[in-house]
Amino acid sequence: EPEVTQTPSHQVTQMGQEVILRCVPISNHLYFYWYRQILGQKVEFLVSFYNNEISEKSEIFDDQFSVERPDGSNFTLKIRSTKLEDSAMYFCASSPGLGSGDTQYFGPGTRLTVL
Amino acid sequence: QQQVKQSPQSLIVQKGGISIINCAYENTAFDYFPWYQQFPGKGPALLIAIRPDVSEKKEGRFTISFNKSAKQFSLHIMDSQPGDSATYFCAASIIYKYIFGTGTRLKVLA
Numbered sequence: 001e002p003e004v005t006q007t008p009s010h011q012v013t014q015m016g017q018e019v020i021l022r023c024v025p026i027s028n029h030l031y032f033y034w035y036r037q038i039l040g041q042k043v044e045f046l047v048s049f050y051n052n053e054i055s056e057k058s059e060i061f062d063d064q065f066s067v068e069r070p071d072g073s074n075f076t077l078k079i080r081s082t083k084l085e086d087s088a089m090y091f092c093a094s095s096p097g098l099g100s101g102d103t104q105y106f107g108p109g110t111r112l113t114v115l
Numbered sequence: 116q117q118q119v120k121q122s123p124q125s126l127i128v129q130k131g132g133i134s135i136i137n138c139a140y141e142n143t144a145f146d147y148f149p150w151y152q153q154f155p156g157k158g159p160a161l162l163i164a165i166r167p168d169v170s171e172k173k174e175g176r177f178t179i180s181f182n183k184s185a186k187q188f189s190l191h192i193m194d195s196q197p198g199d200s201a202t203y204f205c206a207a208s209i210i211y212k213y214i215f216g217t218g219t220r221l222k223v224l225a
Contacts (some may be wrong), residue, residue, distance in 0.1 A: 042218055055211045056211040106158040106159045
């Protein structure tokens, strides 16, 4: 069964450093998403992406965040200057479409630790 | 208005019992309501989902009940098993994103 994959599984970085989190969505899916989950809390929407453009972003997704689909398979989340509060699990998701019932499939996540 | 309220925060059930988790929402623009199961250190995995034009959906031991007028929906896990011990999130879909509930940590005692 196709699945969303994410690398790395765990990233440790120093505050102020740039990190890039990578995702390979399910191959025939058209919509891509990033969510984050601070330890013990709920999953929060960051951004959605379609046709090489951001469709929607949350207030969390400020200027230090960016997303890119650099080729036909990868989808990346870049955090330019990491802060301690960016420490969280980051989940990539993809869906085949946008309509009602187009389920989002989540990857296993990248644990980001900012020291 | 885009919040999804989930209760209880934690739930302990005996093996073979029924686990019930409830969610409520305000925004009538939500058009799809999935439930996700999450094990520690893993990503959320889709369990079951329902559209608002359906009042109930059953898949194996898992049932969603949906009350559109009350803007509430619930997950029922019948014959709960220790392997069901996980965190369960309800979610509501609106264009381009899911809004998740706060999660319910379920523990099924053997």
